[in-house]
Amino acid sequence: MDEQIKQIAERLRGLREVLELTQEEIARDCELSLTEYTQSESGDYDISISMLQKVARKYNIALEALMFGEEPKMSSYFVTRAGTGISIERTKAYKYQSLAAGFINRSADPFIVTVEPKDEKEPIQHNSHNGQEFNFILEGSMLLWIAGKELILNEGDSIFFDSKLPHGMKALNNTTLRFLAVIM
Structure with missing residues (x-):
C-alpha cells in the first residue's frame, strides 16, 4: 500500500x-x-x-x-473479467478495484470497494466531491454517514446521493464489506 x-x-x-x-x-x-x-x-x-x-x-x-499510471484507450466498450480489474489499496482497510479503467472519456467511475472492519471507536473519515454517487452492497453491512445522518445498508441495499455532501462509511459487525460504487 x-x-x-x-x-x-x-x-x-x-x-x-x-x-x-x-x-x-x-x-x-x-x-x-x-x-x-x-x-x-x-x-x-x-x-x-x-x-x-x-x-x-x-x-x-x-x-x-x-x-494507476495507465491511460484508458477503449472508446466503444471495455470488458472487465471477474477478479481482473486494476486495483489499488489506499489503506490497509480500503481496496478499490476499477471496473472501467480502459474506457476513455467515461462519465462515471465504477469500482468494487472492499473495506476491512476497523476498531468501532475509530472515527469515520469524511470526504466530498462534485457529482453523484451510487453504492450497492454486495456483501456485509455498511454504516454510511451523509451530512449528519447515519444510515445502515445491508447486502442488496443501495443508495444514490449527492456526493458534494460530506460523507463517509465503515464496515459493520466486524466483517468485510464489499460494495459497488459508481462515482459520476
Whole structure:
C-alpha cells in the first residue's frame, strides 16, 4: 500500500510540474485545502479517491492516469473479467478495484470497494466531491454517514446521493464489506 501511495504522489507532482502550477494553485483550482494537497503530494499520507477525481476532472486527465499510471484507450466498450480489474489499496482497510479503467472519456467511475472492519471507536473519515454517487452492497453491512445522518445498508441495499455532501462509511459487525460504487 505505501508504495502505491508514493507512486500516486509522484504522478501528482509530475502533473503539477508539467502544468507549471504551484501547490497553492492546484489546491485552489480543485477546491482542496493546501494541507490536503501537499500531504497527498508528499506520499506519506492516504490519498482519497475523491481528491484524485477532483484533480483529474479539473485538468481533464483520466483518473486512471493518476491512480494507476495507465491511460484508458477503449472508446466503444471495455470488458472487465471477474477478479481482473486494476486495483489499488489506499489503506490497509480500503481496496478499490476499477471496473472501467480502459474506457476513455467515461462519465462515471465504477469500482468494487472492499473495506476491512476497523476498531468501532475509530472515527469515520469524511470526504466530498462534485457529482453523484451510487453504492450497492454486495456483501456485509455498511454504516454510511451523509451530512449528519447515519444510515445502515445491508447486502442488496443501495443508495444514490449527492456526493458534494460530506460523507463517509465503515464496515459493520466486524466483517468485510464489499460494495459497488459508481462515482459520476
